[in-house]
Amino acid sequence: MNRQEIKAVIFDMDGVLVDSEPVYFEIERYLFSYFNVNVSKEQHQAFVGTSIEDMWEKIIKDNNLKENKEVIVDYHKNYVIKHMEMLSKLSLTKNVKELLEDLKRKGIKIGLASSSTKQLIDIILNKLNIRDFFQAIVSG
CATH class of the missing domain: 1.10.150 (DNA polymerase; domain 1)
Structure with missing residues (x-):
């Protein structure tokens, strides 16, 4: 059986990337x-x-x-x-930064899908300094 290579990973924001x-x-x-x-x-x-x-x-x-x-x-x-x-107390879910860094290092594309507004997504990603990890963002 051939194992397919992972080409992309899509994350949700609230409760997955961010402990919101x-x-x-x-x-x-x-x-x-x-x-x-x-x-x-x-x-x-x-x-x-x-x-x-x-x-x-x-x-x-x-x-x-x-x-x-x-x-x-x-x-x-x-x-x-x-x-x-x-807000200053917003935080990433445990080990998320390391996972994003690992995926980026392996050349795997990273996307974000969230029901939050684009404006709120941008605020949170920039505040947590993880915006540059994402090649695609889809908002609600």
Whole structure:
């Protein structure tokens, strides 16, 4: 059996390259308070992996909010970007830098696919000094 050579590797950003869940959790706890909604930590945990659009749709419905979902989602996205620009505690997942360096050294192309916006991806990759590893980036 012939073993095929790996030519490229595609990574997800949040939770794979970057340990971002605690940061998003903290941001969302603030936003729940800002919009005066009561979301328990257990309910919040159940939203992990859900889009912010779907998360806010459920929260708006469950809390009978009068605010428009698009307005809340836009506020959420803008708040995340501003917070990430100022954040100093964001970190790579263990051994990611070494893996990226190894793939680059072997000439394997590296891509990134994320549901995050291009602007947020660029902020995070530049902040963590790993932007130059990626030949292709696809954003949500």
